[in-house]
Amino acid sequence: MFGLFGKRKNGKCFDATQLKVDMHSHLLPKIDDGSDSVKSSLEMISGLVELGYKQLITTPHIRWDVFRNTRDIIADRLEMIQTELLRNNINVSFWQRQSII
Template structure:
């Protein structure tokens, strides 16, 4: 009797409240995301099913591995746009990039050869081994040039897990933080999940991105089932709808 009183809240399967996914790898054949146009379209259709209205592709830019340029990225974007229109898929598509702070990034920054998110935002990532030694100078230069720096998935840098003050200092210096949706599950492990929740509880996270590379990433997003997942996602003060 009264079993309905014990029902869990429904899973978060519709991410339409975000409106925009601002970090994903669905452009075909230029990084470790979608391999071809067929996979690109499948991923985009899944995003639509999850409730998104706009998608911003952010392919990797790494000097040694993925030397993508704005021209390469925008050419792929146009290819996907044409295929989406031909397929009758209703979604707004755009593109920026996810820049690794490596030996090539300084040159790209100096020459303003960057593809940014709306608001002149640069989505950057650190190595998973260590924080870049020159980041203070990179941040100073970027801000002096009028860029807003967004740090991708800070919860995944294990070397910062016991140094939360470093992330707080970055936020104080004007860096915006973006966490991955899957970090709010155990996809990357419990340590990452705990850090993601801590950052969110502190109110210092601005963006939520899927960072989807493959269909199983989106499938896992569609299977949020625990109450804690739902509560964490829905209480976040996300700014994605501004993009």
Template sequence: MFSFFSKKYYFVDYLADFTDFHNHILPGIDDGSPDVETSLELLERFEKYGIKNFVHTPHIMNDYYPNTPETIGNALKKLQDSQPKEVKNHAAAEYMMDQSLLDKLDNEELLKISGNFALVEMSFLQPPINLNEILFTLQNHGNVLMLAHPERYGFFHKNDLSKYNDLKRRNCYFQLNMLSLSDHYGKSIQKMAYKLLENQMIDFISSDTHRMQHLDKLETIQLKKKHIDFLEPVIERSKALFN
């Protein structure tokens, strides 16, 4: 997609050999792909970008998506039984930080993306009242926390970057959603995405793909040269998680 004459920098041109480690492609267990056929279509589209390695991260939310390692493993097997052999699929989860997550810790280790990295998220309405306690407890159980899409938490936008700085001081890593580089989630989220990038606060990036329309939008993202300079180290760190 890159054209020298038009000087357009398309984001997807920088994703060859990338491992997408935050997505909702496993069939039928959360708000992502509803069935194996859709999952296979999504994997095929990713292959156009040079992406053949995946860590799937279905939601684990106590009331809405009460997934377990068993339900996730079953969905992964269903996909693997149908997929091309050259595609590599593994599974972890995206955990909602709430009391039910803390209740699991005594009996269940969190599914990890890579090494000790666990992918966690918050409600988009408000942070947990006991957020600091949750972070401390999760980390005390040996989890390295990767906060999904920090740019999407509008309640952190009001105080410049102070809330983000506090999370960084608490040893949280930040994972940017690729679509936040566009206005897909709204202009304010796009603005915060670039602000976090320019302040070098973003550690990793992944797609958070739920459906084909997300990949349609992903293909339209064009970047300014200055943003490529900020993004390339983030992309390389993301790749290095799986080297």
């Protein structure tokens, strides 16, 4: 894809942390194939913040034959993680964009 992630002429790979935004992650607990707990979500988010990310856009899937998520389940988990981020003083913009597939 536009050679962004392959090696450059100087032999180094593109440093995606320069973008400071992760646009596809599965960081909500027990949704999709990502985090399996609130603790795990917070550890992964903290790791991304340590790498320099400022904004995380989680992208849960709604596809009943594979991922049995609903808008209500996703909204509940999003609110739970946002609350925990505040409570644990983890400074990052965290929101979700729904993926239908």
